[in-house]
Amino acid sequence: RGVIPSLETVRSIVDAPAPSSGKKPNLIPVYRQITSDLITPSAAYLKVSAHNPDSDYSFLFESAATERVGRYSFVGAGPRKVLATGPGFGPECDPLPALEAELAQYTVAHVPGLQLPPMTGGAIGYASYDLVRYFEPKTARTMKDVLQIPESLFMLFDTIVAFDRFYGIIKVITFL
Numbered sequence: 354r355g356v357i358p359s360l361e362t363v364r365s366i367v368d369a370p371a372p373s374s375g376k377k378p379n380l381i382p383v384y385r386q387i388t389s390d391l392i393t394p395s396a397a398y399l400k401v402s403a404h405n406p407d408s409d410y411s412f413l414f415e416s417a418a419t420e421r422v423g424r425y426s427f428v429g430a431g432p433r434k435v436l437a438t439g440p441g442f443g444p445e446c447d448p449l450p451a452l453e454a455e456l457a458q459y460t461v462a463h464v465p466g467l468q469l470p471p472m473t474g475g476a477i478g479y480a481s482y483d484l485v486r487y488f489e490p491k492t493a494r495t496m497k498d499v500l501q502i503p504e505s506l507f508m509l510f511d512t513i514v515a516f517d518r519f520y521g522i523i524k525v526i527t528f529l
Contacts, residue, residue, distance in 0.1 A: 366462045378462035380528040389523045394426035394516050405431040410508050426516040432508035439504030447487035448505040470515040473526050478507035
């Protein structure tokens with residue numbers, strides 16, 4: 354009924370030697386499961402984002418294909434880190450190398466028997482069409498910035514709320 358995996362399992366992962374790949378995990382997934390009887394993804398999003406000081410950076414992913422509702426929905430607010438690029442928001446460059454370097458710092462531990470949804474955190478955001486000038490320099494031209502938004506914005510989440518409609522449960526997943 355508590356947090357999964359147990360504290361003993363987490364300790365054994367922390368104390369274990371580095372695997373043969375040479376990179377010791379620095380993130381361990383843990384979760385708490387509750388029933389989703391009276392909580393909808395939309396209501397959870399409103400509560401989670403309202404009670405977070407970084408609520409400007411939040412998301413609700415509903416998994417609906419046309420009129421059919423999908424199995425999972427995901428909610429997150431208050432990312433660990435935000436990477437933004439573009440005039441007035443950050444470096445004016447291809448954002449993918451910086452995102453790749455940031456993600457390379459993290460290695461998620463494998464926890465035997467842990468049943469997690471397909472998304473447990475990571476980089477969530479967008480790369481705008483305007484970034485084409487970094488990928489294909491021949492297309493670069495000066496354009497008026499009418500929207501005043503970043504060219505790219507990626508939020509790195511280590512805590513999310515996952516709704517599983519098939520089993521009628523919610524898993525609040527975080528990484529230690």
